[in-house]
Amino acid sequence: MQPRSTPLRLSKAGLAGIFLIAPLAVSSWTLPAQASTENAPKVFERTLGNGLKVLVKPDRRAPILTSQVWYKVGASYEYGGITGVSHVLEHMMFKGTENLGPGEFSRIIAENGGEENAFTGSDYTAYYQNLASDRLEVSFELEAERMRNLSLDPESVTKEIEVVKEERRTRTDDDPQSITYERFNATAYLASPYRNPVIGWPGDLEELRLEDIKEWYRQWYAPNNATLVVAGDVDPEQVFALAEKHFGPLKAETIAPPKTRREPPQEGEKRISVKAPAQEPYLLMGYKVPAVAEASEEWEPYALEMLASVLDGGGSARFARELVRGTQVASSAGTSYSAFSRLPGLFLFDGVPAKGKDIPALEAAIRAQIERVQKELVDPEELERIRTQLIAGKVYEKDSVFYQAMQLGQLETVGLGWELADRYVEKLAAVTPEQIQAVATKYLIPDRLTVAVLDPQPLDGKQVARAPLPAGARDDVR
């Protein structure tokens, strides 16, 4: 997923993970049958009359399912003044509808043994319930209701915006690496909406009004702007029938595609420092690169994915071996890149210097690594290892129906089509050492670079008091 609002800390965790998957046909040893695409569980697709796309991936291992509704809207659809509105609306989706009291949605899911939540990213807003496989209709009935019948109450909105402000303080303001990442994005992107944090700028959250949220809901929450994904122990025909029953009657909406500001070419390296209370410095570097959606050469994003793995695809990859162990210039160092964003993104590097090393030394070491991939072809053995890991990952991912559904939902929602979940494999398999060298040479150049450095400020944390409470005393505020 797009980590646009979370710090990268220790790189790969949660970044490449979500999409570094997929089996390849090329390997030096025999693959288990389950790893080949022919035997991958099939995905069934149907589009209802009102435009709702329904995807079903049966997986009979356990009597459970995940039901997910993905809306084509997120922070990258927003504009100045209302940043954060997608995420606030996501919170409001739990606050009641024409037929559901506030919180009743969650209460019903809980009483059915369900787990539920929602998440907002730059390119999507998604809602899910994980349930025993006989409870699918509970999910559909509730999700259909809040797709078109949300009741947005002014008092409730005011209160929830306060909750979101607390969330922002927790996630961003009180985390030095996170605040550095936020400022880094706002610097790297001049015009692209990816410059805005998913949670919104504090000033915009102050100004956000009920009308803004209502309008956002009307504009984007409709069956023809959503994808319903179900994975687990289900029968596709039954799922389609239930979807028709509950979502079928919903009215479609005229959806105007978002007007998205394009990022102009960057004309030279950018560099900022971010002062925050912290103990250790932190380095972020990002190069403007294409994503699948707008690649000039179709293979380029896949070559970039493979490049990220060459540098940081595990403990045997170059950064771990050479920066953390070998030269010991980094306490941690990583890369991240996602080929599957709606708009062109960044190829990111991040790291913390090792003891006795500083940010310039770490940056120089990372630049030297970049230079090396530009000058020398990647060793075929390294590529082979990455392919093997991808193949294995494709098997391991089947341990989670949630994850399988999420892949489909994300690909469909960013406009690439869910079918890419299977084809992705071959695309990566086809990447050559020359292509990796080519994308490194073309894109990892200073004119495309933004650097942010966390400049630690004193914490000055000191203990003020520690005292016993008298036995039986209450800790009431007087």
Add this chain to the structure above:
Amino acid sequence: MCVDYLDSGTERKGRGLTWLAVGLLVLASAAQATPQIQTWQTGNGARVLFVAAPELPMVDVRVVLDAGSARDGTKPGLASMSASMLTQGARDWDADTIALRMEDVGASLTSSADRDLLNVSIRSLTQPKALDTALETLTGVLTSPTFESDDLERLRQNTLIGLRQDQESPRTVAQKALYQAVFGDHPYASHPTGTEESVRALTREDLAAFHQQYFTGANALVAIVGDLDRASAEGLAERVVGSLPAGESPAPLPEVAELAAGALERIVFPSTQTTVLVGQPGMRRGDPDYFALYLGNHILGGSGFVSLLMQEVREKRGLSYSTYSYFLPLAQPGPFLMGLQTRNDQADQARQVMMDTLRRFVTEGPSEKELAAAKKNLTGGFPLRIASNSDIIGYLAVIGFYGLPLDYLDRFIERIEAVDAAQIRDAFARRVHPDRLAIVTVGGDGAPQVSAAGVIP
């Protein structure tokens, strides 16, 4: 998981959703296939728990040792450093070689220590070359780690950086302070990573001695889930831990003392929010009150959006994004803990709401309606807990390590169903003491002075 924002919220009052088919709310039969656990011992006395999972061509192995940070003695951080060092060198393999061995075959190897246990895990395909390499690597790091000085020095320096970064996070600062306040002299008080001072003092000899003492058959549990038959699993377990010395189990950990009085610690921190944590010794694994406390806590602060704490703190008042309570059951009683974060100037109010919610729950217990809803959630959601190999291996490790009955999963639903409101009220009254809680706040200068009775300034 990698989601950008996890959210939601709920409120209890509101119009009824009468059109929602009532039948849907009726629980399906509780009859649910639970994993069939097989168990045996290796020649040197290690216990093995195995579940055959033939659906996917993969295997998870987790070796669990009674060698968590509670066994650090006078050297906090020892268990954790030992665990980290296992993957940095073994036999004639250096760290690069170990990483290459695993990643060349698409397998993974992880090791870590928490308070009670040290665990070393692999995940591999069943493809013979992959599994053989992964198992040989696991065997090597368990039985013959080298603990090279250079690697120790590198990990030490990086651990020290990690400890300094911990000080950047108000929540981590609060968590560490709370464990100190709750556990005092008990080994559970220390953070598994140790302190700057103790990590600086660790030597290669310390690690070797720790390994020699705790990496034994008698002290090991092997959990296996995957596409294997019993004979293969037996061979696997014997191969992985069979060459460890038989050894013996360490003495039980010391008892955890109840807190004699409440205490409040306020740490000034340059943050926009104040983190409030309160805690006390809670319960152990296998505790006679386990299900009553577990179910009660589920209602109080363990069920996310529908919990009482979430209702009172977030939904009614908008005071915090996150608020929760939990019991962390350990070999000895682990903590009962409640927490939230809120804007500095609201810290006292939010703490008050959290404490009032706890007091009311301890005094009144759950309503019948709350109890019924929580039972439906836990029993109806049970299939989700055992759906994946990852879930099952986690349960095997806990069941095996803490000596829980092998029918723990089979009987989970009936045990939850058997708890009534009076039992919860009684268990909370005996075990949770709102007037004797350790309270830690970590937050900004903007917060009003804490005005706990009799305390401060």
